[in-house]
Amino acid sequence: MIIFDAVSKRYGDGQTALIDVSFQLGRGEIAFVTGHSGAGKSTLLKLILALEPCSAGRVFVDDVDIGNLSRRKIPYFRRKIGAVFQDHQLLMDRTVGENVALPLEISGFPARDTRRRVRAALDKVGLLTKERLYPASLSGGEQQRIGIARAVVNRPRVILADEPTGNLDPELSAEVLRVFEQFKAVGVSLLVATHDTSLIKRFPYRVLHLDEGELIDDSTMTI
Amino acid sequence: MGERTQNSTEPGILATRLAAHRKDAVRSVWRLLQEPFSTLMTVLVVGIALLLPVVLMLVYANLEGVLAEFQSSARITLYLEEDTTESEGIELSEYLLTLADTELTAYVSPSQALAEFSSAVGFGGSLSELADNPLPATIIVRPTPAGMADVERLAAELGQLPDVELVQLDSEWISRLLAITGVLATTARLASLIVLTGLCLIVGNTIKQGIDNRRAEILVVKLVGGTAGFIARPFLYAGAIIGLAGGVVACILLGLLTLGLSDPLTDLVGLYGGELRVSGLDAVAMLGVVLAGGGIGWLAALVASLLRIAALEP
Numbered sequence: 447m448i449i450f451d452a453v454s455k456r457y458g459d460g461q462t463a464l465i466d467v468s469f470q471l472g473r474g475e476i477a478f479v480t481g482h483s484g485a486g487k488s489t490l491l492k493l494i495l496a497l498e499p500c501s502a503g504r505v506f507v508d509d510v511d512i513g514n515l516s517r518r519k520i521p522y523f524r525r526k527i528g529a530v531f532q533d534h535q536l537l538m539d540r541t542v543g544e545n546v547a548l549p550l551e552i553s554g555f556p557a558r559d560t561r562r563r564v565r566a567a568l569d570k571v572g573l574l575t576k577e578r579l580y581p582a583s584l585s586g587g588e589q590q591r592i593g594i595a596r597a598v599v600n601r602p603r604v605i606l607a608d609e610p611t612g613n614l615d616p617e618l619s620a621e622v623l624r625v626f627e628q629f630k631a632v633g634v635s636l637l638v639a640t641h642d643t644s645l646i647k648r649f650p651y652r653v654l655h656l657d658e659g660e661l662i663d664d665s666t667m668t669i
Numbered sequence: 670m671g672e673r674t675q676n677s678t679e680p681g682i683l684a685t686r687l688a689a690h691r692k693d694a695v696r697s698v699w700r701l702l703q704e705p706f707s708t709l710m711t712v713l714v715v716g717i718a719l720l721l722p723v724v725l726m727l728v729y730a731n732l733e734g735v736l737a738e739f740q741s742s743a744r745i746t747l748y749l750e751e752d753t754t755e756s757e758g759i760e761l762s763e764y765l766l767t768l769a770d771t772e773l774t775a776y777v778s779p780s781q782a783l784a785e786f787s788s789a790v791g792f793g794g795s796l797s798e799l800a801d802n803p804l805p806a807t808i809i810v811r812p813t814p815a816g817m818a819d820v821e822r823l824a825a826e827l828g829q830l831p832d833v834e835l836v837q838l839d840s841e842w843i844s845r846l847l848a849i850t851g852v853l854a855t856t857a858r859l860a861s862l863i864v865l866t867g868l869c870l871i872v873g874n875t876i877k878q879g880i881d882n883r884r885a886e887i888l889v890v891k892l893v894g895g896t897a898g899f900i901a902r903p904f905l906y907a908g909a910i911i912g913l914a915g916g917v918v919a920c921i922l923l924g925l926l927t928l929g930l931s932d933p934l935t936d937l938v939g940l941y942g943g944e945l946r947v948s949g950l951d952a953v954a955m956l957g958v959v960l961a962g963g964g965i966g967w968l969a970a971l972v973a974s975l976l977r978i979a980a981l982e983p
Binding site for chain 2: 521551
């Protein structure tokens, strides 16, 4: 589902974020991306979202070579990916429900289906009762979960999560991972950037460990 | 998923699109109302900017009507040779009436002319002391209503007639006015073009500011796969709404102008022997102004938003 083929990324200021990274993530596979901050985790996710072009090598998502995507096609490509951001990226002037509905609104979903799907997604992250509230009135952990509901509402092929459990206590973190596992079960591929080692211990999935832009460990743990 | 809706041909898709557009339109109105003062200012500026070309157009249209009126009152005066007899003059006058370009001809004998002149000027007494009547016989010709060029051609032709000594076209000032009107029309078109360009810039700048104010939101929408068109939609509605409201303002201002100027203008034209019914805009033309405002607003918003949105990258 996701293929990195000898990918390097250098930013304009000469900083090297990724060096010769290669890996494949199959359909219905979960992998953690770990490493110190600045090791290249965020860059790796940005390349998959076509937010940044790679300097060398190629990135494929769902058999699409991202380097060949025209500007016009990028929005449609991004709809296949559900992304959870570290800083939530919510719209503060819209309700929780409207935030979660955003990807469906963009894709032109009928209102009735939208409502049903939004409620299902909010139910999965335990925020069904907060549908009509505004994000600002919720805690950081709850805002994080709105972001997760928004990422999964479109039933994407790929879910990218940047520190999705950063603000959550261990119980809620495990809850989030269980939501992700439900998607894995229906063939969704998930990349989860985190440095929550206790989470990795509890959910022994594959770990891609980055250090200063290099992929130094790719341990596939068997359950 | 995205492709499910793209491939969908179910009848509900149109309803869904309409619902989405309605939502965007309502959202744009709401956002405009959130900043009532700046919205009002923009709408007034747009209205005033729209007013100028419309007023120029109207002035031109009314002026053309007045000129046509004046043209129909154009007279050609033929001064006959001194030795022309009265019967020759009448004969010539009758002959002229048979021409296609003349509508009315009248022979005025020297004695008639003297009588008219003395009663008009009021020198009755002093003129009667003159031994000879110094006035020549004249034929006054009223041409059929036609363009001024035709009237001039007719006057030149009549000047060639054997008994005619001198031709006077008492409408040279109309020709000059016509020429001035031509210059005015060109100036009006240029001014309108400049004002409309300014109008586009005003609306474009307003939209650009609106986009910059919602920068964070636009970046989020881009992150989750919103196209430039989707992001631009509420801004296009905002541009169109500002334009439509500006058109309404222009129509109201125009109505006030027409009301205020109608009487003085009628008096003025009356002084020159014309008749003027100041015509404002009828309902269809007003609708045209409002729609033109909306169209211009939409177009300006389209250009501004697509340029601006493309520049914002997550």
